[in-house]
Amino acid sequence: MKKEKVILIGAGLCGLYTAYLLQKKGIEVLLLEANTRIGGRIKTITGTTGVTMEMGATWFGNQHRHLLEVLNILELPYFRQHTQGISLFETMSFVPPQKFEISDSEEPSFRIKGGTAKLIEKLISEIGMQHIKTQTKITAIKEDNNQLIVIDAAGNSYSADKVISTIPPNLLVNSVVFEPNLPDAFIQLAKKTHTWMGESIKFSVEYTTPFWRQNHYSGTLFSQASIIQEMYDHSTADNSGFALKGFLNGGTAVLSLEERKEKVIAQLTTFFGLEANDYVAYYENVWREEPLTFQPYEQLVLAHQNNGHSLFKNPLQNGKLYVSGAETATQNPGYMDGAIFAAKTIAAQF
């Protein structure tokens, strides 16, 4: 009997985990990824001091049981987010921030030791790089009898019995041409499906010492008044590398990197003192400028809108095309746990 050939589009967490599960079932897979980098919205960078910093997905909790299960299977250790010390909450720029402490009894959030990219690296080594093709941007998918022909930006075509797309739905229907066209109800739904964190700006400031800890601060900060909206201590699990990392106000996407950096350092200096000026480096990732993640919406779409919608359950193109990815999951959609759940849901159908 001829073996079924499956093409997966997108080598983010969902594409990689789906490939891993299908291979375990003896199914031949080819993963096509547009970027030079594998991981999608998981992006760990390493500073000059060796500290690893998450520009994408970072935290998970005990409720993320599909992700926890995978971390256990792949033997990837994780650790608790540092929250001890004084945390700050700024409501107005002209009033000093409120101080509070996060109790140890609160539901913890965790990070993967060595960075979230460890999960991606482990999956790549399990799947084998020979099954992953990077710099392959898919631009069209055509039905040809009982096959699908996948065409990339360079004009190469690949045929498959089944195709699983893990491109976020709004990006998929705006960047890939289908023949025959996808059902209108599906296109309209995809255009109104929020891509989690697609609008966010992540920043990280690398330091040689955790001076905030030494001054009894946790590094946790929430602000409704300044450029940094949310921030946490981002030191490594073994406390060998130090950074503060979080999210900037999305409106500051109109500023330059230099302007944002200046405002971030000024805010850190105001809250934590002059030592904040002694940083090693400032890093940021403006996700709305990542064309392989974010596509502007035609109309206002709310956070998580249509995530996990029932229309994503049904394969298209006469049962040959599956639309997957974190946003299609019915459990914890948008999150890493959702990406894993979506992979399990699709793989179970093979």
Ligand SMILES: Cc1cc2nc3c(=O)[nH]c(=O)nc-3n(C[C@H](O)[C@H](O)[C@H](O)COP(=O)(O)OP(=O)(O)OC[C@H]3O[C@@H](n4cnc5c(N)ncnc54)[C@H](O)[C@@H]3O)c2cc1C
């Ligand atoms: C800033 C930020 C912070 C986050 N924080 C958290 C967190 O703390 N906890 C958490 O659980 N989740 C978090 N997330 C969400 C998490 O990153 C996602 O749930 C998860 O990584 C999605 O995986 P995915 O494979 O479904 O999609 P993606 O990672 O988006 O993968 C899709 C892949 O498709 C590729 N692609 C796109 N177009 C094409 C094309 N035409 N042809 C070929 N390939 C293509 C992309 O390059 C990408 O690699 C965060 C996301 C961001 C951006």
